[in-house]
Amino acid sequence: MTTKNLPLWATPDRQNALVRIFLSSGGFCVFGHKPCLIPEHHYYLFSEALIHDWKQIDKEQATAEWERERKAIHSLGERRFPVIGRFNAISMDIYADSQPLYFLGGQAVSGVTLKPFVKVRIASSYVNLFTDLSEAFKQVSKNKRRKATRYGSPLPREVETRIRRLVLEAVRDYMSY
Numbered sequence: 001m002t003t004k005n006l007p008l009w010a011t012p013d014r015q016n017a018l019v020r021i022f023l024s025s026g027g028f029c030v031f032g033h034k035p036c037l038i039p040e041h042h043y044y045l046f047s048e049a050l051i052h053d054w055k056q057i058d059k060e061q062a063t064a065e066w067e068r069e070r071k072a073i074h075s076l077g078e079r080r081f082p083v084i085g086r087f088n089a090i091s092m093d094i095y096a097d098s099q100p101l102y103f104l105g106g107q108a109v110s111g112v113t114l115k116p117f118v119k120v121r122i123a124s125s126y127v128n129l130f131t132d133l134s135e136a137f138k139q140v141s142k143n144k145r146r147k148a149t150r151y152g153s154p155l156p157r158e159v160e161t162r163i164r165r166l167v168l169e170a171v172r173d174y175m176s177y
Contacts, residue, residue, distance in 0.1 A: 009054045018047055099123060102171045107133070107149050116149055120167050122174065131170045136162040 021030055022043055029036035030046045039045055105119035105128065116133040137145050140159055147153040155163070 009051060009058055014054055018050070021047065021050075101175075102129075102167065104167070107152070109149055116145065118163065118167060120171065122171065127174070129170055129174060131167050133163055133166065136166055 024030075025032070025043050027043050029038075029041045030043055031041050033041065036042065040049070101123055103121045103123065105121050107116065107118045109116050116137055117130050118133055120129045120131055121127070122129065136159055140148075140155060144153075144155065148155050154160075
């Protein structure tokens with residue numbers, strides 16, 4: 001008998017198992033009961049269920065092999081996750097040093113004190129600081145102050161540096177606690 005004509009589930013080991021079960025049962029009850037009234041114990045139904053299980057196992061193995069092959073085809077051969085962690089000690093320090101301490105949120109005039117302020121969000125936190133800018137705006141005309149706060153128009157360079165210095169001092173003061 002050639003293996004070309006056999007179904008895929010019919011490997012030699014499985015054929016031998018079916019023959020052994022048939023010879024031990026005599027074609028009747030697989031579990032050896034003489035007057036067996038349970039139809040699932042009869043050789044024909046038992047062998048059909050066994051073949052169905054083998055087909056399912058073959059299908060799962062083919063799916064697993066395809067999944068492994070697909071992953072091997074599409075992988076670049078790189079490790080995705082380091083063994084120790086995302087960063088080693090040196091790269092973590094480099095990353096932390098390259099991150100900003102704060103983010104400027106917006107600039108407005110306080111409704112209570114009528115003084116200009118800037119909203120600053122501290123990096124890696126939910127904390128917002130409100131920094132008073134009245135000292136930085138002393139040399140700027142009223143018209144430029146209004147345009148800067150209302151429309152976000154640029155201020156003179158020395159005023160911008162003074163604002164950044166005031167914000168940095170406020171952030172450092174907050175971080176010192």
